[in-house]
Amino acid sequence: MTLPTTAERRLPEWEFGGYPYGLMPLTLPAPGLRWLCGDMSGVLRQQSLLDADADAPLDPEPDSTDQLLWFRWIIGNQASSALWQLLDDELGLVLGEELPTACRNAAALLDGYSALLIYAGVPTREAYARLIRPAMALQHRSFSGRWAVDYVPVMAKLQALRAAYRSRPAPAEVARTIEASRTNHRVHVAVAAKLVPSDDSLLRANDGLALGKATDENVALYDAFYSTARAVTSRERVVEQLLQRVRAIKRDLRVNGLYPDGSPSQDERPAHLWETKVENVEVRVEELLHKAATAAVAALRSHPASS
Numbered sequence: 001m002t003l004p005t006t007a008e009r010r011l012p013e014w015e016f017g018g019y020p021y022g023l024m025p026l027t028l029p030a031p032g033l034r035w036l037c038g039d040m041s042g043v044l045r046q047q048s049l050l051d052a053d054a055d056a057p058l059d060p061e062p063d064s065t066d067q068l069l070w071f072r073w074i075i076g077n078q079a080s081s082a083l084w085q086l087l088d089d090e091l092g093l094v095l096g097e098e099l100p101t102a103c104r105n106a107a108a109l110l111d112g113y114s115a116l117l118i119y120a121g122v123p124t125r126e127a128y129a130r131l132i133r134p135a136m137a138l139q140h141r142s143f144s145g146r147w148a149v150d151y152v153p154v155m156a157k158l159q160a161l162r163a164a165y166r167s168r169p170a171p172a173e174v175a176r177t178i179e180a181s182r183t184n185h186r187v188h189v190a191v192a193a194k195l196v197p198s199d200d201s202l203l204r205a206n207d208g209l210a211l212g213k214a215t216d217e218n219v220a221l222y223d224a225f226y227s228t229a230r231a232v233t234s235r236e237r238v239v240e241q242l243l244q245r246v247r248a249i250k251r252d253l254r255v256n257g258l259y260p261d262g263s264p265s266q267d268e269r270p271a272h273l274w275e276t277k278v279e280n281v282e283v284r285v286e287e288l289l290h291k292a293a294t295a296a297v298a299a300l301r302s303h304p305a306s307s
């Protein structure tokens, strides 16, 4: 009998955060600071583990439903931030050159973001109102997604893209990207209404939209809440961190399913907003996340030079 090497023995272990449903800090560069270091080893390792995980023994169940929901909220938001940085690059290429590969990558990343919204939005209204919303409100009474600094350039590019093709037909690949962005908007609206039926975000409930701009101060508060540090970080490392999170999410979903026993919030989905396009994301969460991870690696390879 051959003894497995240390690396082989470690394969099935839950790597992210050191223990199942543990969390890890995320390190991102300031948005727009793209730097390719040329070292793909971390990315390739995570990519092969993403496939190997499918054969790993099932992980233990979480200690409590709250632990699971908190894990999902933080990791889902962290993965979104990493994903937005990559999406921003691809949208730049879609806008500038209508590059078909960039269109496909951007659409897959947008679909991955839609899947993350559904995944993080699994708490029941009761759990969201008791566990998650008050924690954000303690960070700032108007805590808002508008303070997600990595989303700011993405939102601008999505608006520019829609405007560019308002009066002329978009090529098929570009149209697919725009469609993924529309679906993403619908998913955000549906998840928000599922968790907060009054539609009152903390921002709207407290300071109106007065604090809706991403200033240095509220960006720092937002980053701190999601354990996100800002440092010079290569694009490879951004992709590696996204893949680590997609792996942990997929391992969670294998054990707990999308709607875990202790959180039957599928009964709270607003029927009028949970239309076919939203449902199509919901039933494909794992697949869409896997595709987004693959697109993130592909996007890295299609940017040979640093800028």
Ligand code: HEM
Binding pocket: 076, 077, 080, 116, 117, 120, 121, 143, 144, 145, 146, 147, 148, 151, 155, 188, 191, 192, 193, 195, 196, 199, 200, 201, 202, 203, 204
């Ligand atoms: C699942 C995690 C979520 C993520 C990643 C997320 C992300 C974002 C982002 C990036 C924005 C700024 C861009 C924009 O205005 O479209 C935003 C805004 C907004 N989000 Fe979310 N969101 C999430 C959950 C929610 C929930 C649960 C609600 C329920 C109230 C909500 C309600 C809103 C509203 C109303 C805005 C507009 C600005 C504001 O009033 O704060 N979102 N979100």
